[in-house]
Amino acid sequence: MSLSLRKLLQNPSLRLRLVTGDAGSSETSAFDEEFEWLHATDLIDPTPFLGPAEVILTLGWQFPIVEAADSSIAEVRVSPERLDRIYDDYAALVAAHGVIGIGFGSDVVHRGVPRQLARACARHGLILFDVPYEISFMDLLQEAARVLQRDQTERYTRSLRAQKAIANAATRRDGLNATLHETARQLGCGVALYDPLGRPVTLVEAPDGPRISEAELTPIVQLALESGQRFRSTQATPEIEAVLQLLGEAGDPSGMLVLTLSRGFDDVSRNVLSSVLALVSVSLEQNQALAGLHRTLREALLQLVLSGSVEVTRHIVESVWGPLPQPPLVALICIPQHFEAARLLPAFDSLQLNDELPAFFAQYRSDAAVLVREADAERFLEQIRPFGLVIGRSRCERWEDLGLALEEAKKAAETGLRRGEPGVTAFSEIWREGVADLIDASDAAHVARRLLGPLTASDRDQGTDLVRTLRIWLEQHGRQVPTARELGIHRHTLAHRLEQIASLTSSDLDDYQVRAELALALRYLRGD
Numbered sequence: 001m002s003l004s005l006r007k008l009l010q011n012p013s014l015r016l017r018l019v020t021g022d023a024g025s026s027e028t029s030a031f032d033e034e035f036e037w038l039h040a041t042d043l044i045d046p047t048p049f050l051g052p053a054e055v056i057l058t059l060g061w062q063f064p065i066v067e068a069a070d071s072s073i074a075e076v077r078v079s080p081e082r083l084d085r086i087y088d089d090y091a092a093l094v095a096a097h098g099v100i101g102i103g104f105g106s107d108v109v110h111r112g113v114p115r116q117l118a119r120a121c122a123r124h125g126l127i128l129f130d131v132p133y134e135i136s137f138m139d140l141l142q143e144a145a146r147v148l149q150r151d152q153t154e155r156y157t158r159s160l161r162a163q164k165a166i167a168n169a170a171t172r173r174d175g176l177n178a179t180l181h182e183t184a185r186q187l188g189c190g191v192a193l194y195d196p197l198g199r200p201v202t203l204v205e206a207p208d209g210p211r212i213s214e215a216e217l218t219p220i221v222q223l224a225l226e227s228g229q230r231f232r233s234t235q236a237t238p239e240i241e242a243v244l245q246l247l248g249e250a251g252d253p254s255g256m257l258v259l260t261l262s263r264g265f266d267d268v269s270r271n272v273l274s275s276v277l278a279l280v281s282v283s284l285e286q287n288q289a290l291a292g293l294h295r296t297l298r299e300a301l302l303q304l305v306l307s308g309s310v311e312v313t314r315h316i317v318e319s320v321w322g323p324l325p326q327p328p329l330v331a332l333i334c335i336p337q338h339f340e341a342a343r344l345l346p347a348f349d350s351l352q353l354n355d356e357l358p359a360f361f362a363q364y365r366s367d368a369a370v371l372v373r374e375a376d377a378e379r380f381l382e383q384i385r386p387f388g389l390v391i392g393r394s395r396c397e398r399w400e401d402l403g404l405a406l407e408e409a410k411k412a413a414e415t416g417l418r419r420g421e422p423g424v425t426a427f428s429e430i431w432r433e434g435v436a437d438l439i440d441a442s443d444a445a446h447v448a449r450r451l452l453g454p455l456t457a458s459d460r461d462q463g464t465d466l467v468r469t470l471r472i473w474l475e476q477h478g479r480q481v482p483t484a485r486e487l488g489i490h491r492h493t494l495a496h497r498l499e500q501i502a503s504l505t506s507s508d509l510d511d512y513q514v515r516a517e518l519a520l521a522l523r524y525l526r527g528d
Helices: 005-009 080-097 115-123 137-170 175-187 214-227 267-306 310-320 341-349 374-387 399-419 427-433 441-462 466-475 480-487 491-505 512-525
Strands: 017-020 038-040 055-058 101-105 127-131 190-194 200-204 231-237 240-248 253-261 329-335 359-364 367-373 390-396 423-426
Touching: 005 127, 005 137, 017 115, 038 137, 080 115, 101 115, 101 137, 115 127, 175 190, 175 200, 175 253, 175 267, 190 214, 200 214, 214 231, 214 240, 214 253, 240 267, 253 267, 267 310, 267 341, 267 359, 267 399, 329 341, 329 374, 329 399, 341 359, 341 367, 341 374, 367 374, 367 399, 374 390, 390 399, 390 427, 399 423, 399 427, 423 427, 441 466, 441 491, 441 512, 466 480, 466 491, 466 512, 480 491
Parallel strands: 038 055, 055 101, 101 127, 390 423
Antiparallel strands: 017 127, 190 200, 190 253, 231 240, 240 253, 329 367, 329 390, 359 367
């Protein structure tokens, strides 16, 4: 509810007269400042009984009466200096408490409005108005109550009108977009909808007044999404407050709704925001349900291509999304570092893909797979660069090679993830480094400890040198004389050690595959 001195002073029936303050000045905002109530008091210190923002009504019994309004009221003699100090102390006290103004009932106790009070109010920035003898404080309080009632009715009507307009907008074909635009129009503020990754989906500027740029707003939204806050209000710029509301659950958000306001967020705005949240949430749920169906369809179509049914897949893809890219292709496997891959596919849907940049994407196991023409690969990678993904890349000359290309891309992505290297890792770059680099280091180390554990235990407990013997023997390609020479032992001692190694590992050291496995095990046992 809104009660301001301007509304009271502009009421002709009250005949209030402004004594100090300039109601016409654009710099004087105190006339429009909302206050709680008018408090009638003649206490010399009324502050213990006042709220933080109120207006005082007084007859002036607390002040020395030097010019009585009636002969029946005794006057006192006070020096001008002391009288000025009494009024100044009073004005300073109530102004410091947050009182906005003083209504003085003239010609009841004092004749007119004491000029000393007027000077004190002017010094301390208080609005002083004269309540004429014919208007009682009760008249003034009753009018204030009527102002509040009218204001409440007006706000209620405005809230209903705004909610009805927004609800009607939601029934249109482009319901979500229309809802956001109507919200901006009804509330006179900017409205923005962001996806779960903190990227703007819809930005509607405020109809008038100060505005905020996408570059200023987006970091605020991303910070709120990272923190998982459901509701946040922050001063985005010196002139604009941003009110952010998380959509969905904190651990699995569906987006963020933002209002950017250049004026206060009143009760009407709060009521309308509640309605908008409900409508936007329903709309997003419907969109997510559709996105879930699209995700399932895409995954099925990818499997259809892998099974060889390319023409059927092309027909479906072109009917729903657009051209299916043709070989030679680049197959990409994208692994998000900070969120689930399921959130990535709707983000890909919003990319500016068209006939000039056709791409097909789908969930592949737990990651996201993308097929793009080789000539378009760099342009597509540039579009998804802001997502901060770990990406594996491989080349596919024919549809028949797609399964292999996806596996290669997945292995490249996993290698990039293991190395802590965001960005693109090409399979062609890692396979030349050796097949061993394609093995999951954590799994390989576990197997190595299992296979070579008996040798390390023997070396530790019995003082043998079996692990070093096996390594040097394998490095010498199984040749005993160079191995014995490097170890500084006799050939018979070497033969005995090799028998121990074979027995402890249950291995046939004459088998080439066994030797290869032991060589890999030694590599991962020492963490190379």
